Amino acid sequence: MAIGERNKGGRRADNVPDGSIPFAVRVKAWWEGVNPRHLMGVGRGMGERADVVGPPPREPEETGRWTASRRSFCQRLWGEDENDEVVRPGGSQYSLELAKPMGLDSTKSAIDLAAGLGGGTRRLASALDLWIVGYESDAELAGHAMELSRRHGQERRAPIHALDEETFDLPEKSVDGILMRERFNRIRNKPKLLDTAFNALRPRGHLIITDFVLRDEAALADPLVTRWLKFDAQRAPGGLESTLWTMADLKRELLSKRLDLRIYEDESEKYSSMLRAGWARFADGLDKSEMTKTFGRMMLSEAEYWLLLGNALDSGALRYVRAHAIRGGETL
Incomplete structure (x- = not known):
């Protein structure tokens, strides 16, 4: 979809605020080399906002590289x-x-x-x-x-x-x-x-x-x-x-x-x-309920490592x- 083209929901993709783009879309776009706004509305539920359900549960502490x-x-x-x-x-x-x-x-x-x-x-x-x-x-x-x-x-x-x-x-x-x-x-x-x-x-x-x-x-x-x-x-x-x-x-x-x-x-x-197939498959399977702080930090760390390797x-x-x-x- 070209910049400025409307997505399936009728909104202009280039006007989607950064904060409303789900992480699944960000990861998928990262590895496909496209603007994440262009993927909004593509695929079931990808353009939806996460519902506010209260504070996340306390996460157990883990030690070591391979937790x-x-x-x-x-x-x-x-x-x-x-x-x-x-x-x-x-x-x-x-x-x-x-x-x-x-x-x-x-x-x-x-x-x-x-x-x-x-x-x-x-x-x-x-x-x-x-x-x-x-x-x-x-x-x-x-x-x-x-x-x-x-x-x-x-x-x-x-x-x-x-x-x-x-x-x-x-x-x-x-x-x-x-x-x-x-x-x-x-x-x-x-x-x-x-x-x-x-x-x-x-x-x-x-x-x-x-x-x-x-x-x-x-x-x-x-x-x-x-x-x-x-x-x-x-x-x-x-x-x-x-x-x-x-x-x-x-x-x-x-x-x-x-x-x-x-x-x-x-x-x-x-x-x-x-590399790209793994990340695309992973992003497609992400669920909003998984987005804890620990999960998010781990995802960003892994994504950065493999992105650097892929770029090299x-x-x-x-x-x-x-x-x-x-x-x-x-x-x-």
């Missing part, structure tokens, strides 16, 4: 449904999609080096009848993930452990597949971790990594990248800022391990679309790549 409220919020934002226990875009379905080319089944074993809340790890175990061990670099999140594996009776088939990169090690030639989603950027000693992963692969074993990288060295100075990095450090365990390699750095390091690099693709556009990706300075490598026959 129950935040875990629930992220599951709702990124999960396919309420049972999808994930905290990042794509949900457990994307983990399954990434892992399929590895040809994993009940006769094989695997490692998930970025388990998150464990939803993707457990889905791989269930869908592929697989024995898989998950590791998560955020110890607090790893604890919640392991509790969920116990609750689902998957503490042996899909256990989740904290990944301490200083002490992390794996037995040589012990697994058939390793998956690491969007967490390599948080690793300080990247070559060491790649060595550990390579040595753990059996001959013809698969390594799949998705991660954020710089377009080139100059991209590190891009203001959109630096803003995202600073915000990312505030959310990271210990406040450590991510260290980004360039696209060329990661490719060169994978090839140096004598890995057969089958796929190395820039999938920034796909990741950006997953859209600028081209930050890239999202998928790498699929196989340990070659010379390692028999």
Whole structure:
């Protein structure tokens, strides 16, 4: 709808006061890149004012980075449904999609080096009848993930452990597949971790990594990248800022391990679309009764983080790549 055009209710969209625009509309417009006034009147109830029903109930205090409220919020934002226990875009379905080319089944074993809340790890175990061990670099999140594996009776088939990169090690030639989603950027000693992963692969074993990288060295100075990095450090365990390699750095390091690099693709556009799809779905499902102060603060914090990341990706300075490598026959 063009500026000044009337919406379905007959009011001029550009005359809608800012204070009357529901938060659901604001979030949806934010991620669609349009003026929120243009969405007023589109969709049932989106232009309605919230009724005043008295003061909100007192909210319980929570501590830690990964409170129950935040875990629930992220599951709702990124999960396919309420049972999808994930905290990042794509949900457990994307983990399954990434892992399929590895040809994993009940006769094989695997490692998930970025388990998150464990939803993707457990889905791989269930869908592929697989024995898989998950590791998560955020110890607090790893604890919640392991509790969920116990609750689902998957503490042996899909256990989740904290990944301490200083002490992390794996037995040589012990697994058939390793998956690491969007967490390599948080690793300080990247070559060491790649060595550990390579040595753990059996001959013809698969390594799949998705991660954020710089377009080139100059991209590190891009203001959109630096803003995202600073915000990312505030959310990271210990406040450590991510260290980004360039696209060329990661490719060169994978090839140096004598890995057969089958796929190395820039999938920034796909990741950006997953971001927007998650937020659009979330905004469509918002209800006025949920708008407590705690919920609102959490929503704004999450929205700011993912918006900064999305802007950096859209600028081209930050890239999202998928790498699929196989340990070659010379390692028999």
